Amino acid sequence: LPLPFSSKSRDFSLPNSSWNSEMKRLYEHYNSQCEVESEDGEKQKGLWRRLPSYNRSLKYATGGVYLSKLIQSKARLFTRNIKEQGGAAFEYVLFNNEEEQRCVGIFQAGHLLEGPPGNVHGGAIATIIDTVTGTHATLLSGTVMTANLNINYRSPIPLGGTVHIESSLDRKEGRKTFLSCRVTSTDGSKLHTEATGDF
Ligand SMILES: CCCCCCCCCCCCCCCC(=O)SCCNC(=O)CCNC(=O)[C@H](O)C(C)(C)COP(=O)(O)OP(=O)(O)OC[C@H]1O[C@@H](n2cnc3c(N)ncnc32)[C@H](O)[C@@H]1OP(=O)(O)O
Numbered sequence: 001l002p003l004p005f006s007s008k009s010r011d012f013s014l015p016n017s018s019w020n021s022e023m024k025r026l027y028e029h030y031n032s033q034c035e036v037e038s039e040d041g042e043k044q045k046g047l048w049r050r051l052p053s054y055n056r057s058l059k060y061a062t063g064g065v066y067l068s069k070l071i072q073s074k075a076r077l078f079t080r081n082i083k084e085q086g087g088a089a090f091e092y093v094l095f096n097n098e099e100e101q102r103c104v105g106i107f108q109a110g111h112l113l114e115g116p117p118g119n120v121h122g123g124a125i126a127t128i129i130d131t132v133t134g135t136h137a138t139l140l141s142g143t144v145m146t147a148n149l150n151i152n153y154r155s156p157i158p159l160g161g162t163v164h165i166e167s168s169l170d171r172k173e174g175r176k177t178f179l180s181c182r183v184t185s186t187d188g189s190k191l192h193t194e195a196t197g198d199f
Contacts, residue, residue: 012080013053013094018087019108022162022186026106030095048104051094051135055080079131088112090124094132096139103136105165106186109157119156125183126151128165129195133179136167137199141177144199151195162186170196 015027034046055076064072079090091108107128115121130146137144157163164186170178176198183193 009054009056011052011054013051013092016086016091018085018091018110020160020162023091023106023108026162026164026186027093030104030106034095047099048095048097051096053080053092053094079127082112084112090128090131092128092131094135096136098139101140101169103132103139103167105132105167106162107165107183108162109159111159114159116156118159120159122151122153125153125157125193129181129183129193130197132165133167133181133195133197134199136169137177137179137197140169141172141175141199144177146197146199147176148198149195150197151193153193154191157183157192163192164188167197 015024019027030048031050033048034050036044036046038044057077064075067075079092082089087108088110089112091110092105094103094105096103105128109120109124109128113120113124115124126149129151130149133149134144134146163183165181165183167179167181170180172178179197179199181193181195181197182191183195184191
């Protein structure tokens with residue numbers, strides 16, 4: 001997809017000083033399997049593609065009919081709108097595997113996302129699942145809206161920890177796209193959340 005963003009925008013999916021070692025390790029794991037450019041400028045396609053992430057998709061910013069013109073220009077993507085120092089809320093990066101129709105998110109949950117003491121709020125978990133699956137559905141099918149998100153919370157996600165989120169295509173039916181999603185510990189041994197999404 002062509003990126004509807006100004007090249008001057010900050011790409012929030014690049015590593016920053018708030019990322020813990022697990023977040024950085026997983027980032028390197030997937031990033032090292034992305035497209036590489038050799039010294040003579042030849043590009044070698046990778047298995048994964050890192051998806052840049054901005055706080056506003058400017059080209060499509062036509063909504064907000066109930067906002068004043070002044071406030072409209074200040075609208076921001078929910079998951080990228082915290083001005084506080086990095087690491088306070090949603091830190092994440094997405095990688096897409098076009099061939100296998102899989103999209104992976106690495107997510108570090110900051111202290112402002114607390115639900116049950118010491119653990120991540122269920123609404124924040126739903127948000128990051130919607131982000132990963134919604135982006136994946138967009139890559140697979142073009143512009144979409146989430147019609148249905150069904151979430152089973154299996155084990156709490158510790159605040160400050162890093163989890164692995166994987167979205168995979170179940171099927172497409174006409175203009176509908178059905179995805180499944182799993183949130184696990186980074187070594188895959190613990191299942192935190194399972195979800196299905198219809199877009
Ligand atoms: C390179 C990088 C690129 C990345 C680029 C992206 C960058 C940035 C990333 C941000 C990533 C965040 C992603 C957030 C994504 C949201 O959070 S979207 C916000 C939440 N969702 C909404 O507000 C949607 C509100 N609902 C609607 O607008 C409408 O109900 C819908 C879903 C569009 C459906 O409307 P419609 O097409 O007019 O509905 P209708 O014709 O009645 O039904 C069509 C079909 O869908 C089915 N359907 C309708 N509603 C439902 C439902 N609720 N459940 C199941 N099936 C349904 C119907 O049964 C029907 O099926 P068939 O009979 O055709 O088999």
